Amino acid sequence: MxxxxxxxxxxxxxxxxxxxxxxxxxxxxxxxxKSFLERTEFKVAYSGSIFWNNGLNFGAEYVLKETIKTKxxxxxxxxxxxxxxxxxxxxFTTNFSTSTDTGIFTNVGITxxxxxxxxxxxxxxxxPFGYYRSFLxxxxxxxxxxxxxxxxxxxxxYAPSLSVGIGKQRPGKKITGRYFNIxxxxxxxxxxxxxxxxxxxxxxxxxxxxxxxxxxxx
Amino acid sequence: MKKLINIYTKILVLAVVLCTSVSCSEDDxxxxxxxxxxxxxxxxxxxxxxxxxxxxxxxxxxxxxxxGGFGLNYRGATIKSEIEKxxxxxxxxxxxxxxxxxxxxxxGVSIDIMAEDVLALSKVIKHKYGEDSKLFLxxxxxxxTLGPATLLKDQSDFLGWIDVDGSHNTKGLYEEYIAxxxxxxxxxxxxxxxxEYWNSVIDFVNSVPQQYTDxxxxxxxxxxxxxxxxxxxxxxxxxxPEDIDGKVIFKYNILTLIWxxxxxxxxxxxxxFENLTFTDRLSEITIPSLVLWGKHDMVVPIGxxxxxxDNLGSSEKELVIFERSGHSPMFSEPDLFADxxxxxxxxxx
Numbered sequence: 001m002x003x004x005x006x007x008x009x010x011x012x013x014x015x016x017x018x019x020x021x022x023x024x025x026x027x028x029x030x031x032x033x034k035s036f037l038e039r040t041e042f043k044v045a046y047s048g049s050i051f052w053n054n055g056l057n058f059g060a061e062y063v064l065k066e067t068i069k070t071k072x073x074x075x076x077x078x079x080x081x082x083x084x085x086x087x088x089x090x091x092f093t094t095n096f097s098t099s100t101d102t103g104i105f106t107n108v109g110i111t112x113x114x115x116x117x118x119x120x121x122x123x124x125x126x127x128p129f130g131y132y133r134s135f136l137x138x139x140x141x142x143x144x145x146x147x148x149x150x151x152x153x154x155x156x157x158y159a160p161s162l163s164v165g166i167g168k169q170r171p172g173k174k175i176t177g178r179y180f181n182i183x184x185x186x187x188x189x190x191x192x193x194x195x196x197x198x199x200x201x202x203x204x205x206x207x208x209x210x211x212x213x214x215x216x217x218x
Numbered sequence: 219m220k221k222l223i224n225i226y227t228k229i230l231v232l233a234v235v236l237c238t239s240v241s242c243s244e245d246d247x248x249x250x251x252x253x254x255x256x257x258x259x260x261x262x263x264x265x266x267x268x269x270x271x272x273x274x275x276x277x278x279x280x281x282x283x284x285x286g287g288f289g290l291n292y293r294g295a296t297i298k299s300e301i302e303k304x305x306x307x308x309x310x311x312x313x314x315x316x317x318x319x320x321x322x323x324x325x326g327v328s329i330d331i332m333a334e335d336v337l338a339l340s341k342v343i344k345h346k347y348g349e350d351s352k353l354f355l356x357x358x359x360x361x362x363t364l365g366p367a368t369l370l371k372d373q374s375d376f377l378g379w380i381d382v383d384g385s386h387n388t389k390g391l392y393e394e395y396i397a398x399x400x401x402x403x404x405x406x407x408x409x410x411x412x413x414e415y416w417n418s419v420i421d422f423v424n425s426v427p428q429q430y431t432d433x434x435x436x437x438x439x440x441x442x443x444x445x446x447x448x449x450x451x452x453x454x455x456x457x458x459p460e461d462i463d464g465k466v467i468f469k470y471n472i473l474t475l476i477w478x479x480x481x482x483x484x485x486x487x488x489x490x491f492e493n494l495t496f497t498d499r500l501s502e503i504t505i506p507s508l509v510l511w512g513k514h515d516m517v518v519p520i521g522x523x524x525x526x527x528d529n530l531g532s533s534e535k536e537l538v539i540f541e542r543s544g545h546s547p548m549f550s551e552p553d554l555f556a557d558x559x560x561x562x563x564x565x566x567x
Contacts, residue, residue, distance in 0.1 A: 052471040097469045098254055100265050100317035134319060136263055139256035140345060142338035147345040150258060155319050191262070191314045192324045193481050195474060 037209045039063045045203020047091050053101055055093030061085040085111040087125055103134040107161055119169035132159035132187050157187040177205040249273040251306050259338040260331055262320035266339055267309040270302030275351045276567050277343055279308040281361030285486045286479030288316035290466050295549050296556035304560050314482035327485045333367040340375045352567050356380035366496040369503045378506045378566045381526055383545050385518045389495040392430040395439040398519035399423045411453040436491050443516040447544040456514045457542045459549035500529035507535040508562045512543030
């Protein structure tokens with residue numbers, strides 16, 4: 001019985017897999033003919049955990065590589081755009097009620113993004129190079145019996161991050177897309193170990209050369 | 219597009235201004251202090267939230283429980299509504315706890331260094347508010363471990379010590395748990411209160427090793443102690459806690475709080491229940507002392523109240539038992555708690 005079931009599954013899988021007829025069609029990337037601004041999208045987003053930390057995140061994404069993969073599924077042709085982007089962010093965050101967790105951060109990394117025909121996007125953003133600088137309220141340093149006020153108190157952390165998110169492309173609009181990410185950032189060294197933090201990011205992308213870009217898409 | 223950029227620029231500038239103004243806000247009105255300041259000591263930055271009336275420069279420093287708790291947990295009930303009217307209350311996030319930051323190895327977290335942190339806090343208060351500041355120290359639960367550790371290093375800065383269900387003898391806690399569970403279970407079964415639960419407690423304490431061998435058994439007993447207090451609450455033996463400030467949830471990032479708690483506990487608890495006791499050294503604490511204890515405390519059982527009172531070296535000391543309280547009399551009998559604390563501060567300030 002089990003053998004029959006396995007055979008059936010194998011047949012169904014094989015049929016489904018082959019009837020999809022995936023044909024990774026690599027259109028010749030036309031990126032080199034585009035200017036820097038045409039390949040770059042800027043973004044601004046709310047970044048925080050709503051209840052505690054809240055802040056803003058600004059960034060830019062530069063298209064490094066773009067391929068369009070076309071596949072036939074149930075007789076219908078579907079094409080997805082896959083992009084690798086160089087990604088950079090600058091943001092700040094604070095908990096307004098006590099200001100004990102205020103900081104700015106910056107990070108650089110790579111984003112992989114898939115955009116389907118309807119403009120729906122899925123992204124994974126990995127920023128291995130990250131820096132977080134906390135800013136503390138009035139701080140006094142104690143050494144023995146000596147007490148001194150600290151100038152610009154705070155601490156620096158290596159802060160790599162990983163974001164996974166969805167989005168929607170908005171061709172022909174001033175704002176070229178919107179996105180929602182769940183962001184994981186590690187601050188290290190933090191106390192006697194490290195500190196994982198989670199943030200939500202909701203924001204918009206815009207392109208300073210939007211019109212020309214859209215004309216090309218159309 | 220220019221318009222769009224202008225809008226975003228305005229938002230950014232507004233946010234930065236707002237952020238800066240909030241982080242720099244300071245109410246210098248001593249009769250209604252509302253300060254947050256950090257103490258930097260031995261590679262740790264620890265926040266102290268100072269609220270209340272400092273017109274007479276009287277400061278009550280509260281050492282939170284845990285280890286790994288957080289200072290503002292205590293800013294509720296009559297501590298906020300009554301005690302803050304009489305003096306300034308300093309809610310302190312200890313090293314590795316609450317919103318404390320820093321960069322140190324695991325060897326940088328010890329009761330010895332944490333006691334030095336408290337002394338550093340006292341120096342900062344005197345530096346900021348004046349050398350004539352009058353300091354009182356209060357410790358609850360684990361804060362009752364850290365308090366004696368601090369005072370045994372240097373008690374000259376403090377006018378009084380308030381021990382609230384404090385664990386000055388963590389080494390003796392395990393065996394006292396077992397004895398206390400048996401005693402309370404027998405009492406409650408006699409009173410026909412939740413007999414099924416208390417019978418299960420007797421079975422439970424019979425099943426664990428009768429002497430400390432493993433920290434996991436200690437945690438199991440500790441968890442059961444909290445559960446037992448809930449059962450006592452349900453049987454109307456102890457009052458339900460009241461006026462705990464629900465807004466405190468917005469003052470701490472809960473994930474940070476839990477992460478810090480787990481980390482600091484994993485470091486400190488290694489030796490806490492095996493070796494640590496200040497019972498034999500309490501006689502060296504000679505400043506006026508007030509010992510406050512819930513009669514039905516299952517977490518740090520009442521046997522330790524008499525032990526603390528008997529061993530403290532102060533000639534001016536008082537023991538107050540809260541008849542309808544468990545581990546946190548400040549929330550279950552807040553009026554009596556405030557009366558006793560204010561009376562003590564008035565007497566010795």
